Amino acid sequence: MSTPDIDTADKADTADKAQTLKRLHEAPEILRVVNVWDAITAKVVTETPGTRAIATAGHSIAASHGFADGEIPLDLSLAAIERIVQATPLPVTADLDAGYGDPAETVRRAIGVGAVGANVEDRLVPLAEAAANVAAIVAAAEAEGVAFQLNARTDAFVRGGDRPLDEKIDDAIARGRAFLEAGAALVFVPGVLDREVTERLVAGLGAGRLSVIGLPGALSAAEYEALGVARISYGPTTQRVALRALRDLAADLYADGVIPADTPALN
Numbered sequence: 001m002s003t004p005d006i007d008t009a010d011k012a013d014t015a016d017k018a019q020t021l022k023r024l025h026e027a028p029e030i031l032r033v034v035n036v037w038d039a040i041t042a043k044v045v046t047e048t049p050g051t052r053a054i055a056t057a058g059h060s061i062a063a064s065h066g067f068a069d070g071e072i073p074l075d076l077s078l079a080a081i082e083r084i085v086q087a088t089p090l091p092v093t094a095d096l097d098a099g100y101g102d103p104a105e106t107v108r109r110a111i112g113v114g115a116v117g118a119n120v121e122d123r124l125v126p127l128a129e130a131a132a133n134v135a136a137i138v139a140a141a142e143a144e145g146v147a148f149q150l151n152a153r154t155d156a157f158v159r160g161g162d163r164p165l166d167e168k169i170d171d172a173i174a175r176g177r178a179f180l181e182a183g184a185a186l187v188f189v190p191g192v193l194d195r196e197v198t199e200r201l202v203a204g205l206g207a208g209r210l211s212v213i214g215l216p217g218a219l220s221a222a223e224y225e226a227l228g229v230a231r232i233s234y235g236p237t238t239q240r241v242a243l244r245a246l247r248d249l250a251a252d253l254y255a256d257g258v259i260p261a262d263t264p265a266l267n
Contacts, residue, residue, distance in 0.1 A: 017091040018116035018147040025185055030225035033233045037061045039087035046088040054088050058095030059236035074100045078113050085114035093117030104136035117149030119188055124159050131178040138183030151211050152184035157191030173204030186211040186230055192218050202228040
């Protein structure tokens with residue numbers, strides 16, 4: 001039997017990881033993904049018991065390269081995602097902002113560096129346009145032979161301004177249903193979602209189809225799971241917690257402190 005070339009082996013590995021992520025999304029247990037922004041954070045999270053998949057934080061990747069959220073060049077973002085993929089054997093789902101003007105091509109390129117899922121924002125463009133973008137992403141992934149897990153994001157809450165809450169919920173459900181019909185795996189509704197709002201979103205989208213973010217003031221993962229949420233991620237807050245620890249350590253060292261004796265070594 002001949003040995004497959006590297007490209008063929010890589011494609012098979014990516015396809016297998018996509019199926020793994022699909023199973024995790026469809027499992028009755030909520031999928032908890034702790035967001036990372038480079039190879040070392042991916043390695044640390046991968047080695048933490050309980051980790052089943054890795055998610056990148058676009059905001060954090062941009063910040064680590066000196067860019068504001070959404071302003072990092074695509075090539076640089078994909079290079080960072082590729083390094084993260086290479087640092088872990090687990091499936092990686094990437095934050096691809098709004099798709100960089102061509103969501104389908106951006107996803108095709110992300111698959112090329114090993115990503116098997118992504119968040120892509122709608123930024124409240126007209127619903128027909130947003131749904132067409134989802135359909136194009138799904139078609140591009142199918143052409144690559146990957147069961148790509150699109151966590152289609154609607155900004156009905158974070159860009160909803162001062163619209164009444166009921167309007168935001170109705171808009172999120174309408175957009176989410178359209179995205180699911182177009183082939184998205186999940187619908188990501190970022191924002192601090194309380195119990196009542198979550199119940200309404202799950203009722204409108206269906207159990208196991210809603211993805212949320214764990215922000216200060218949000219429910220716990222277990223509480224969201226009980227309400228029928230499929231996935232919870234933590235966005236740039238993981239980097240912010242790490243940076244706070246760095247700041248606090250620096251302040252302690254400037255006050256004549258020492259490096260804690262229980263500081264772990266990194267291989």
